[in-house]
Amino acid sequence: xxxxxxxxxxxxxxxxxxxxxxxxxxxxxxxxxxxxxxxxxxxxxxxxxxxxxxxxxxxxxxxxxxxxxxxxxxxxxxxxxxxxxxxxxxxxxxxxxxxxxxxxxxxxxxxxxxxxxxxxxxxxxxxxxxxxxxxxxxxxxxxxxxxxxxxxxxx
Numbered sequence: 845x846x847x848x849x850x851x852x853x854x855x856x857x858x859x860x861x862x863x864x865x866x867x868x869x870x871x872x873x874x875x876x877x878x879x880x881x882x883x884x885x886x887x888x889x890x891x892x893x894x895x896x897x898x899x900x901x902x903x904x905x906x907x908x909x910x911x912x913x914x915x916x917x918x919x920x921x922x923x924x925x926x927x928x929x930x931x932x933x934x935x936x937x938x939x940x941x942x943x944x945x946x947x948x949x950x951x952x953x954x955x956x957x958x959x960x961x962x963x964x965x966x967x968x969x970x971x972x973x974x975x976x977x978x979x980x981x982x983x984x985x986x987x988x989x990x991x992x993x994x995x996x997x998x999x
Contacts, residue, residue: 864892864952867919869899877904884945884986887919889930891953895921902939915939925956927999928983934993941991948996950983955999964999 853859862868870886889895899917902909918933928950935941965974967987976998977984987996 862888862890862951864890865894865896866890866892867895867897867921869897869917869919881942883943884947885941885943885989886947886949887930887932889919889921889928889948889950891921891923891928891950895923901941909939912937913939915941923953927955927997928953930996930998932987932989932994932996935991941989943989945986946989946994947984947986950998951981954978954983964997966995966997968995 851859866888867890868888870888872881872883872886874881885899887897889897897919899919900914901916902914914937916936918931920931920933922929930948932946965972965976965985967974972987974985974987983998985996985998987994
C-alpha cells in the first residue's frame, strides 16, 4: 500500500521534494548574474540507488556557450551502511569554475557505528584530517577541488 503524506506548505517556506539518489549542485545566493558567487560549491547528496548528478554552467548572459565556453561536471556515489564513495568528475569545458572547494552535504546516510576515533575520510585514496560534521539530518564535509576530479570516501 502506498504511503501518503499530506503537506500543508506555508507561503514563507515551500517544500522541496528530492528523489533518493539525486545529487544537486547548489550555488551561493546571488542577486544578479553580474555577481561572481563567493564560497564553495555545495553538493546535496540524497543517498539512494542510482546516486548521480550533473552540473552545467556558463556565463548566463551571452551566446559563448555555443562555441563550447561552458563547464560540465558529473557526480556519482555508491552508498552502503558502512561507506559512502563519491566521485567528483573533472571539469570539462573552457568556462572557469568560481569555486576552489566543494561542500558535500549527505542526507539519508550516516556511517554505522561512527565515532571520532574510528572515522576514516579519504580523498583520492589518501587519509585526510577532515572536519566531518555530523548532525541528525546530514553529514557534511568540505574538500578542495582542483578541477581534475576527486574521489571522496567516508567510512
